[in-house]
Amino acid sequence: MSSLQTLIVYSSGPSPNPYKVAFVLEELGLPWKFESLPMPDLKKEPYTNLNPNGRVPTLVDPNTGLTIWESGAIVDYLVEEYDKDAKLHYTTPKEKNLTRSWQYFQVSGQGPYFGQLGWFENHHTEKLPSAIERYTNEVRRVIGVIDGHLAKNGTDFLVGAKVTYADLMFIPYFKSVGKGKITLMAKDVDTAQWVHYTAWLKRLHDRPAVAKVAKMYEDIWEQIIAAKAAENSG
Ligand SMILES: N[C@@H](CCC(=O)N[C@@H](CS)C(=O)NCC(=O)O)C(=O)O
Known part of the structure; x- marks a missing residue:
């Protein structure tokens, strides 16, 4: 996984929802970082170009070029794309x-x-x-x-x-x-x-x-x- 580029998780200070994604990224051993924005910036461009709902988290994955929002969808994406050994999910x-x-x-x-x-x-x-x-x-x-x-x-x-x-x-x-x-x-x-x-x-x-x-x-x-x-x- 070391050749991967760093995945970016948009967050806002201590907001809980981005941390859900962080736990999954860390467990999967992926390179990642937070990009923390002040709350007022979430509801306007350029952030709303990434996430039309103006909330965090949003994931930007430079390895695939995908931008995904809603924590559940982000976690689904990470599991599908990166959990090939089924560390965090079942296949049955x-x-x-x-x-x-x-x-x-x-x-x-x-x-x-x-x-x-x-x-x-x-x-x-x-x-x-x-x-x-x-x-x-x-x-x-x-x-x-x-x-x-x-x-x-x-x-x-x-x-x-x-x-x-x-x-x-x-x-x-x-x-x-x-x-x-x-x-x-x-x-x-x-x-x-x-x-x-x-x-x-x-x-x-x-x-x-x-x-x-x-x-x-x-x-x-x-x-x-x-x-x-x-x-x-x-
Ligand atoms: N359903 C969304 C909820 C995201 C959410 O509510 N995030 C909060 C921070 S924990 C937020 O962005 N609040 C900013 C606001 O309400 O304007 C998800 O699971 O991603």
Whole structure:
């Protein structure tokens, strides 16, 4: 893979969605880097020429000349193009499609709800307790779905006994909730109560590639949280 040119992931500071792609790139041992843009630049040209939806991530792959947006589509592309040894996916029909179910659950059931909680807790101009309650309940529910499945499934990962891209895609938003030091939302939710979920997240973090990207994510969030604390105290 060393002859490959560096793949570019457009991101915006600590935004979670680009990190889903980063975990997959790092696990596949591909050369990659973030190109971080300020939020206001996402909704205008030249970025919207890459991604008409004006959000991150977008992947630019100079090796194939392709530009792809939407994290799920990017991950599908990376797996199809670069995971020739099936490190992060299954080729058997049952497992292949089950992995896809978890992937779709992540992009439609975790990401948007956790993202809305982040918005209502940290950015919305009014404090709306009912909105915060609704999305906090979704955080609990989604974690419960994962925890219950892992308990019932009895294997180490979401599908069978090996890690897949679907496991990796859940990491950034799960790192952003609960009582951990880099969270800004659902801080009252004690995620330790979901033991299968907690063990699964730890198992993922024990992987060197995951640990490396997780550290990048933690470092950037720690800086932001420290700056916010300094702003509030000053
Ligand atoms: N469905 C999209 C969601 C992407 C998304 O919401 N990204 C956020 C950052 S995590 C973003 O770009 N927000 C900027 C905005 O809302 O203007 C995906 O999975 O790629």
